[in-house]
Amino acid sequence: MIAIVPARGGSKGLPGKNIKNLFGKPMIAYTIEEALKSKYITEVVISTDCKEIEKVAIKYGAKSPFLRPEYLATDSAKAIDNYIYTIDRLNKEFAYDIKDFVLLQPTSPLRTVEDIDKSIELFKDKNADSVVSYTEEHHPIEWHKYITEDGKFENIFEEKLLNRQEIKKSYFPNGAVFVFDYELIMQGKYYSDNSYAYIMPRNRSVDVDTLEDFRYIEFLLQERSNY
Template identity: 70%
Template sequence: MIAIIPARGGSKGLPGKNIKDLLGKPMIAYTIEAAKASKHITDIIISTDCEEIYRIAIEHGARETFLRPAELATDEAQAIDNYIYTIDRLEKDFSMNIESFVVLQPTSPLRSTEDIDKSIEVYKNSNARSVISYTEEHHPLTWHKYIKEDGSLENIFEDKLDNRQKFRMSHYPTGAVYVFNTQLIRSRNYFDESTKAYIMPRERSVDIDTEEDFRYAEFLLGRNRDE
């Protein structure tokens, strides 16, 4: 199974985040290294519009392929369009037959090879057409509110006063691992009734979008090295 690592050059929340130095190496290297150690991944494909990201990814073990078009790297571009484009190019230019693939976002550097392999195994050992990594939410969703411009509160859900322990546990997607059936993606869907979840611990589920996220990931990685 191939792994696609999407890493466009433009990032407004944390500029240059995909190759930002994280404890001595570019952040994208953590994802490439985890994928290289996987027993199920045969090729690591970097999907980027940025020549510098492409070069660094190749240096760390991604396969030499192609850059994505600029129109697939804008803020308005849909990730699913990029996946379809990448699969089409790989099948046409490299004669690959891609029935399924993994997406590994470089903004999840704490995700482990075990997380990758177990997600793929859930996919292979079930009838799922997609497997998506999730982690548990510590607070009930019904506690969330919209905040108006004047600072007042607006309900998102029906108000329900109760202790946290009384609410059913919910989970949210980590962004760390996606396993997709190619035909599901070609139908422009990520989920169907067969979709399964792979549950990750919160400490490996950090998705870096801001400087605060980056510093937290840096702290966790540094702590793990010291243990």
């Protein structure tokens, strides 16, 4: 199975985050290295519009048959359109025969090869259309509110006064691992009635979007190195 690592150059929240030095190596290296340890992944392909990212990714073992076009690297571009573009070109121009694939975002550097392999095994065992990594939400979603421009509360859900223990657990996607059947992606979907969640712990579920996220991951990696 092939792994695709999408990493555009124009990050707004934390400029240059994909190749920013994280505890001694570029952040993207963590994703590529774990993917290459997988017993199921045969190749890691970087999908980027940035030659600097491409160079770093190749150094750590990824392949880059082509650069992503600019129109698929804007803030308004849909990620799913890039996946379709990438796989379509690999199949038609480079003699690949991709029917399913793993997507690994470089902004989840704490995910391990175990997470990758177990997600793929779940995908295969269930003959699934997709498997997406999730983590437990520690605060009930029923507590969430919209806040109006003048600072007032606006309900998202029907208001029920329940104790925390009475509320069913909920989970949210952590962005770490996606395993897709290409036919599902071609329909413009990530989920079907035959999709499953791979549950990850919170300490491996940090997705880097801001400098604060990045510093928190540095702290967790430091803690990990102490054991």
